[in-house]
Every structure is written in C-alpha cells, then in structure tokens.
Amino acid sequence: MNTRSSGAVIPSVRQRILDAALEEFYTAGFHAATMRTIAKRAGCSAANVYNHFENKDELLVEILRSASDEQFTATRTALRRAGSAPAEQWTAAVVAHSLYTARNQQACLVANTELRYLDEVDRKRVVGSRDAQEHLFVTIAEAGVAGGDFDVPHVHQAVTAVLTMCAGIALWYRPDGPLSAQAVADSYGVYALNLVGYRPA
Amino acid sequence: MNTRSSGAVIPSVRQRILDAALEEFYTAGFHAATMRTIAKRAGCSAANVYNHFENKDELLVEILRSASDEQFTATRTALRRAGSAPAEQWTAAVVAHSLYTARNQQACLVANTELRYLDEVDRKRVVGSRDAQEHLFVTIAEAGVAGGDFDVPHVHQAVTAVLTMCAGIALWYRPDGPLSAQAVADSYGVYALNLVGYRPA
Numbered sequence: 001m002n003t004r005s006s007g008a009v010i011p012s013v014r015q016r017i018l019d020a021a022l023e024e025f026y027t028a029g030f031h032a033a034t035m036r037t038i039a040k041r042a043g044c045s046a047a048n049v050y051n052h053f054e055n056k057d058e059l060l061v062e063i064l065r066s067a068s069d070e071q072f073t074a075t076r077t078a079l080r081r082a083g084s085a086p087a088e089q090w091t092a093a094v095v096a097h098s099l100y101t102a103r104n105q106q107a108c109l110v111a112n113t114e115l116r117y118l119d120e121v122d123r124k125r126v127v128g129s130r131d132a133q134e135h136l137f138v139t140i141a142e143a144g145v146a147g148g149d150f151d152v153p154h155v156h157q158a159v160t161a162v163l164t165m166c167a168g169i170a171l172w173y174r175p176d177g178p179l180s181a182q183a184v185a186d187s188y189g190v191y192a193l194n195l196v197g198y199r200p201a
Numbered sequence: 202m203n204t205r206s207s208g209a210v211i212p213s214v215r216q217r218i219l220d221a222a223l224e225e226f227y228t229a230g231f232h233a234a235t236m237r238t239i240a241k242r243a244g245c246s247a248a249n250v251y252n253h254f255e256n257k258d259e260l261l262v263e264i265l266r267s268a269s270d271e272q273f274t275a276t277r278t279a280l281r282r283a284g285s286a287p288a289e290q291w292t293a294a295v296v297a298h299s300l301y302t303a304r305n306q307q308a309c310l311v312a313n314t315e316l317r318y319l320d321e322v323d324r325k326r327v328v329g330s331r332d333a334q335e336h337l338f339v340t341i342a343e344a345g346v347a348g349g350d351f352d353v354p355h356v357h358q359a360v361t362a363v364l365t366m367c368a369g370i371a372l373w374y375r376p377d378g379p380l381s382a383q384a385v386a387d388s389y390g391v392y393a394l395n396l397v398g399y400r401p402a
Contacts, residue, residue: 029318031233116230157385161366161389161392164369165365165366167365167369168369190353190354191359194396
C-alpha cells in the first residue's frame with residue numbers, strides 16, 4: 001500500500017497549467033502550441049491560463065527556469081554528500097545531473113529545442129541558472145587538472161562535451177526500458193570521469 | 202588571389218533552393234518556414250520551388266539525407282586512411298565526424314531539432330543513414346572492447362554518448378572563434394578515446 005497517495009497534494013491550477021504547457025511544448029512544439037491548446041490540456045479555460053501567465057513565452061520561461069534550478073539544486077546536494085577529491089566531486093556532479101535528465105526528459109528536451117524561440121531578454125532569464133551549473137562543473141574540472149588528476153586539452157570544452165552528452169540522455173532514455181535512470185546516470189559518471197583523462201592512482 | 206573563384210561553379214536552381222531552405226529552417230524553424238519564404242530567400246518564385254520539391258517536408262528530407270550521407274562518407278574515407286588498431290579507427294571516425302559537424306553547423310543543428318516534425322515515413326528515410334553511422338562506431342568500439350583496448354559499461358550507450366557530444370559542437374562552435382574546426386575535432390578525438398577507457402600500452 002502506498003501510504004503517500006492518501007496524503008497526495010492536489011496540484012494547484014497554476015501547476016496544472018505548467019504541466020500541461022510542458023506536455024504541449026513537448027508534443028506539438030513551442031511554435032504550434034497556443035494558450036488555447038494548453039488550457040484544453042489543463043482542463044481549464046483560456047481565460048484562466050491568462051490569469052496566471054501573460055503569454056506562452058512566459059510559460060516557457062517559467063518551465064525552463066524551474067527545471068534548470070531543480071537540476072542545479074540536485075547537483076549541489078550531491079556535491080555536499082560526495083568526497084572532496086576532484087574525481088569524486090566530478091562523478092557525483094555528473095551522476096546527479098544525468099539522473100535529473102533521465103527523470104525529467106520532457107523539460108530537458110524542451111530546454112534544448114525550444115529555448116531558441118525565446119527573445120533575448122527571456123533567454124537570458126533562463127540561461128543564468130544553466131551558466132551557473134556549467135561554472136560548477138568547470139570549477140571541479142579545473143581543480144582536477146591543477147592537481148594532476150585530470151588531463152584534457154581544454155577544460156571549458158571538455159565540460160561542454162560532458163554536459164551535451166548528458167543532455168542527450170533525454171533523447172533516448174526509456175523509463176520502461178532495461179536500464180533504470182540510476183544505472184544510466186552511473187554509467188555516464190564513468191564516461192565523464194574517463195573523458196577528463198582520470199587515471200586512478 | 203583566389204584562383205578558384207574564377208572557375209567557381211554556379212549552383213543549380215535546385216541547389217540554390219536547398220541552400221535557401223536550410224537557411225530558412227535554421228533561422229525561422231521548420232514550423233514557421235513556408236515555400237514562399239524559401240522561394241524569396243532563393244531569389245525565385247514559389248512556383249519554381251514547387252517545380253523541384255513537392256512541399257517543405259520534401260525539402261527537409263533532402264537536406265537531412267544529403268548531410269547525413271556526406272558525413273558518413275567523410276567518416277568512411279577517414280577510416281580507410283587510418284591504421285587498423287581500434288584506437289586509431291575510433292579516433293579517426295570521431296575526428297572526421299566532428300569535423301563535418303563543425304563545418305556544417307546549420308545542417309547538423311536542423312537535423313537535431315527539426316527531424317521530429319517529419320512524419321514516420323519521412324523520418325525513416327532520414328534516419329537510415331544515421332543508423333548506419335552509429336553502426337560503424339559500434340563495430341569499432343566492440344572490436345576495442347573485445348581486444349581489451351577499451352573498457353566501457355555499455356558499448357551502444359558509450360557510442361550514443363560520443364555521438365551526442367559530437368553533435369553538440371554544432372551548438373557552440375564559432376568559425377570566427379579562436380579554434381579551427383580541425384582543432385576542435387582533434388580535441389573531441391581525445392575526449393572520445395578517453396571516454397571508452399582507452400589506456401595506452
């Protein structure tokens with residue numbers, strides 16, 4: 001028996017609209033989605049959607065910002081629990097980042113494909129949190145290179161390569177497939193540690 | 202003096218339309234592009250575009266198929282010139298694949314973001330060549346693992362990770378930036394060889 005279900009929180013109208021918008025952006029694409037199709041999916045009126053969000057750009061910004069913030073928080077939490085050696089920090093960060101991606105495929109895919117439809121100001125509101133994540137990875141990789149644990153041609157480029165590789169999980173991962181999200185994340189931790197030229201002592 | 206320019210081949214109308222369609226899909230997105238906007242960009246009439254292509258789906262299929270075929274050919278050419286050891290084959294394949302991506306950013310980006318707008322039949326016409334490329338990488342990685350040169354948790358997954366990482370080059374590479382396409386491709390060759398756990402003897 002799942003004791004949580006009896007105490008399950010009913011999502012607010014605002015959250016239902018956000019969930020519906022994500023589904024709509026994911027299946028139809030940002031261009032084809034309208035406030036009306038999002039309202040229909042959320043089971044409310046278009047007027048109700050407009051009460052909460054000015055337009056679909058605002059919905060996309062809100063979805064991408066909160067996904068990016070959640071992923072950042074998951075990564076930082078994992079870092080606090082990991083050992084201080086660069087290899088441990090690096091693996092913990094990649095595993096947490098990958099795990100979030102596998103468990104939140106729709107938001108991660110929409111972030112990769114639809115972000116370019118936002119105007120400059122809105123895009124900046126979204127990419128701030130993404131840049132902060134990248135900075136976190138760069139800091140760890142730089143410590144690894146400085147201490148002689150890692151060996152890469154270019155630190156920033158290697159971080160970009162790893163983050164793109166992890167983002168790709170959203171493209172192919174199937175929750176009903178043979179591998180759990182955790183198993184995939186753990187493998188990506190291995191690939192990423194290999195990628196930076198880590199040699200166990 | 203550029204002696205090639207005097208002998209430059211004037212692109213056929215068909216090629217001009219394809220080039221214009223790629224620009225239009227890249228800048229406006231497949232959804233927003235129309236046969237009319239493509240014609241305007243190509244400097245011809247919409248009727249002329251329809252003489253060559255049935256609709257914009259047909260244009261997208263043609264662009265993505267030829268890009269994928271060209272990338273495949275580049276990779277196979279590089280493999281024929283490389284040594285037979287798995288590490289040499291792997292590096293040659295990744296470098297050639299990455300180099301094509303850096304030099305053909307628009308087609309590679311459109312392939313990643315707009316493919317999902319094609320219907321099932323058209324998508325299959327495009328992904329065949331892509332699957333063949335993946336198979337090529339899997340074959341090399343399997344030989345590397347079998348011979349004890351490579352060590353990865355899952356061969357197919359590692360190949361997917363590498364191909365996603367390489368596809369990401371199209372997202373950030375700047376031809377007018379500090380690194381040449383070749384330098385980027387060479388770095389990615391190093392990352393990919395590290396990623397599969399290669400240990401030089």
